[in-house]
Amino acid sequence: MKSRLNDPDVIKYYNDNFISFSCVITDTAAMRQLRKFQVGNTFPCFLFIDGQNNLVYKATGNSPFASKYMDMAKEAINLNQNGNTITAYEKRFKTGKADAKSLKDYISLRENIGVYDNAKLVDQYVDFLTIGELNDYKTILFLLEAGPYVYGKTYSLIYNNRKIVDSIYKTETPRLRSDINNRMIVNTRAEAIATKNKVLAQQLSNFIQNIWSKTNYRQGFIESQREMLLYYKSVNDTTNYLREAEYFYDGNYMRISADSAKKLLVKQRENIAKNGIRGVNSLMSIDTTKTKSVFTLREAGISAPVDPIASGLNAGAWEFYLTGTKNSNYLFKALLWSKRSITLSPNNYAFYDTYAHLLYRLSLFQDAESNEQSAINYAKEYKLSPTQINQLEEELRKMKQRKL
Structure with a gap:
């Protein structure tokens, strides 16, 4: 569908009435605004912001009709003039x-x-x-x-x-029932983290378990545990995070056999084929809060879904590395998780990268370099962008120079 956003009349109206700015989804300079205004994953998104950096109006989607963009602009102006804005109420x-x-x-x-x-x-x-x-x-x-x-x-x-x-x-x-639950979860989580209120976080954990328990008690238990891990991580409570995460990944990932993992992967493929990426709802869902996400859109495609157990173990191992812990017991535990993720999914460059970083932290330098090279080889085979491959190669250089 061809957008009429660049219609000359639309451009003139916007230039006459607004200071306009456009960015792509990956623009780091825009990330702060995107988070503030809860843009989510719906693009294109149009934000009309007042002089106090408060949102006046928001709309999404392209249109083959210029009238859509004119109507959006006029609605934003009308709301601002009538005082129906966040700034005016405040x-x-x-x-x-x-x-x-x-x-x-x-x-x-x-x-x-x-x-x-x-x-x-x-x-x-x-x-x-x-x-x-x-x-x-x-x-x-x-x-x-x-x-x-x-x-x-x-x-x-x-x-x-x-x-x-x-x-x-x-x-x-x-949809509305789901939205209600999600809003309560998101708002409670944000408040618990902002105020470092562990009791509130535990109440949220119980709430999540109760929601799931009506249909899947096991999943409810997993998600409630995951919520507490997110809380500990967000408030930088490394001691509790490491201790609870060890139980979480050992109990929910390491005990699942390779055959069971394969069945989950088959189920995931079926869900993706039937519903697209939104249909992924495996036993071990991917935690999108992870700093190092290997669950890319390309990997989530019908042709190449990620093993949910392998990706979960890799995420857990990488999080242990990110805490900066030097505790060898925790590092060797993470190493076991990382090794198993490679066993379950032996061609994933990100899993080798995680494994290499853990080996390096344990001062097993030659093994670290070898596995980082494997990460680079698989990344090239996977045809990642030159920028991504350069990042991996830079990590290898740091390992060889002992400057990681």
Whole structure:
């Protein structure tokens, strides 16, 4: 589909009314803004931002019609002129003008432009509600959609009326129910990490297990453990992270036989073929928070899905390396995981790279150099970009110079 974004009339209108800036998804200079405005993976994305760097309006998708881009621009201008912006509401609240209507309108505005970190706001909003209002289906739905902290003030008030909550989870669309749960998880996780609140993180872990346990108790246990690992990692609690991660990867990855791993890979291929990349839902899902992700879109293609057990073990091993630990017990444990990932998936350049770095940390320099060379060889066979191959070659040079 040909986009009409470059239509002369569109270009003139944008130049007359905005300071325009475009970037590609991989532009590191834009990453901070993309995270702030929760862009996610939907591109192209159009962000209209005011002078205080607050979001006014957001839209996505291309169109063969110039009117789409004109309408987006006019809507952003209209919202800004009418004071229906995040900046305008925040100014009102600073003067003490927060009330039930303004808070509800503000939360709705944020949701309409794709901003869902509204847990603190909804905790303020419920203070204005009566008992009667808390018995209303639409009110409860609004509170849930705002993504309250799990087991927090708003959450507890909502679940005092379990009958309505159960009705919502039975009658609303699967997409909306999933969005509600995800918002609560994301908001609670962010608050637990920001405040280093381990109790809140544990409550979130329990919440996640309860969600999964209705359909897959084993998966719920795994995901709840994974959540605590993410918390420890995010707050730089290396001691707890290393200890808990050792149990997690040994218990959930190392005990799975090669035959079982192959069955999971077959299932993954079937899911990808049927549903595309979004259909991947194997027992050991890939943790996309990993700094070193080997689960690339190319690897996730129908022709070359990644072994979920191998990739999970590699991720765990690499995370141990990233902690900077010099503890030989932990390093040898990670080495075992890394070795098994290679056994299960012997042609993956990233797995050899991880293995080489662990060997180097253990001062097994010659073995490290040999495996880093293997990583380079497989990367070339896989036809990675020259930049990526150069990065691997630079790692090998550092190993040989003992400067890694």
